[in-house]
Amino acid sequence: MERIAIIGAGIGGVQAASSLAGSYDVTLINGEDALPYYRMRIEELLGGSGIESLQIHPAAWYAEKGISLISGHAVRIANHAVILSSGESVPFDKAIIATGARPRMLSLGRSDAMAIRFSSDVMALRQRLDGGAAAVAIIGGGLLGLEAAASIREHYDVKVSVVETAPYILPNQLDEETSAYLRDELGKKGIDIITGAKADKAGEGSLTLADGRTVPADILCYSAGVIPETSLAEASGISIGKGIIVSSSLGTSMPDVYAIGDAAELEGHTFGLALHAREMGIHVASVIKGTAAGYVPSQPMTQLKVAGIDLSAFGTKDGSRHEIDAGEGRAVVFEKDGLVTGVILVGARQLLAKAKGAVGKPFADLVL
Numbered sequence: 001m002e003r004i005a006i007i008g009a010g011i012g013g014v015q016a017a018s019s020l021a022g023s024y025d026v027t028l029i030n031g032e033d034a035l036p037y038y039r040m041r042i043e044e045l046l047g048g049s050g051i052e053s054l055q056i057h058p059a060a061w062y063a064e065k066g067i068s069l070i071s072g073h074a075v076r077i078a079n080h081a082v083i084l085s086s087g088e089s090v091p092f093d094k095a096i097i098a099t100g101a102r103p104r105m106l107s108l109g110r111s112d113a114m115a116i117r118f119s120s121d122v123m124a125l126r127q128r129l130d131g132g133a134a135a136v137a138i139i140g141g142g143l144l145g146l147e148a149a150a151s152i153r154e155h156y157d158v159k160v161s162v163v164e165t166a167p168y169i170l171p172n173q174l175d176e177e178t179s180a181y182l183r184d185e186l187g188k189k190g191i192d193i194i195t196g197a198k199a200d201k202a203g204e205g206s207l208t209l210a211d212g213r214t215v216p217a218d219i220l221c222y223s224a225g226v227i228p229e230t231s232l233a234e235a236s237g238i239s240i241g242k243g244i245i246v247s248s249s250l251g252t253s254m255p256d257v258y259a260i261g262d263a264a265e266l267e268g269h270t271f272g273l274a275l276h277a278r279e280m281g282i283h284v285a286s287v288i289k290g291t292a293a294g295y296v297p298s299q300p301m302t303q304l305k306v307a308g309i310d311l312s313a314f315g316t317k318d319g320s321r322h323e324i325d326a327g328e329g330r331a332v333v334f335e336k337d338g339l340v341t342g343v344i345l346v347g348a349r350q351l352l353a354k355a356k357g358a359v360g361k362p363f364a365d366l367v368l
């Protein structure tokens, strides 16, 4: 059987392993201590549950599928082998780099600043909150920052502030009105959102903004985007840009080596969604099996995972804005050149499938 080495056991790596299992001799290299888990749900750990509750598959599943799941940190790929930091070498016929991304950390002068990317980050945050921290400042009012703020408030009675440079939260996904609605809803949950503000420096217990205001911050948490994890590719002489550069067949500049998920860069774009990591995991398996055409990423979809707030966004905000009363909620539709470019749903979960399907179709045909 052909040997496949997959580096990184996140959403993309596990999906690729699952899609290749049975037909190939698959080795999945896990760089974390825990069994592969759903990264998108790590904030649930703040509620006190253990990492087992987030496992993608139980330990026995890998053995049943014939996937060899090994622990290790890959440092280099050379001569059709992955070299681990332990010195061990994993030979392969084809390899898939699925090393994900790491959080962008800012230098504001606090060595104990945190980010939320790995389960170990959430466990460390939990420990500090249990240890009596009274105020958390989160830099970045994107999806992850807002979800983290809501999760902390759900489980701990602490002051939570979110600092965002843009004039309103989720500027890439939402229009200004929907963003204002969301801000009010999060405000009701006790989250203080400060927009149009730039964090300047962080001292012990507080964060100072560029306009001189201070925000209480026993814990300082960065949620200012991610950087594709390209160290392994770089050390192996594989071409990188923002991420690991791949062709539409997800191949890198090194023969027989592919890259997928948050680590990959396709036509100048990097990804940051589990949706695309999973899709690429399926796609790369088809490429290896010889059955795939070029990878075309599906429309991004955003769903805020905050209890009691039902908000989803598809596509972009290009063109003119139309507000539609959707019975149980509200839909905001964007239209350009007669086509639907994007849909935002507020409290209208029943329309998810229709809204997703509407993007790219004629606006005149839209039925929600």
Ligand SMILES: Cc1cc2nc3c(=O)[nH]c(=O)nc-3n(C[C@H](O)[C@H](O)[C@H](O)COP(=O)(O)OP(=O)(O)OC[C@H]3O[C@@H](n4cnc5c(N)ncnc54)[C@H](O)[C@@H]3O)c2cc1C
Binding pocket: 007, 008, 009, 010, 011, 012, 013, 029, 030, 031, 032, 039, 040, 041, 042, 043, 072, 073, 074, 075, 098, 099, 100, 101, 116, 117, 118, 144, 229, 232, 260, 261, 262, 263, 271, 272, 273, 274, 275, 276, 277, 303, 305
């Ligand atoms: C809190 C949070 C919430 C999110 N919510 C959503 C959501 O609602 N919807 C959505 O679509 N996306 C969401 N995302 C983003 C989503 O989790 C990522 O897009 C997805 O996990 C990317 O999958 P991946 O397989 O490319 O990489 P990852 O899941 O990041 O996995 C990469 C793995 O590779 C390992 N690794 C790195 N380098 C090495 C090495 N040299 N050797 C061995 N192992 C290595 C890493 O430790 C990691 O385990 C969220 C992310 C976070 C952090």
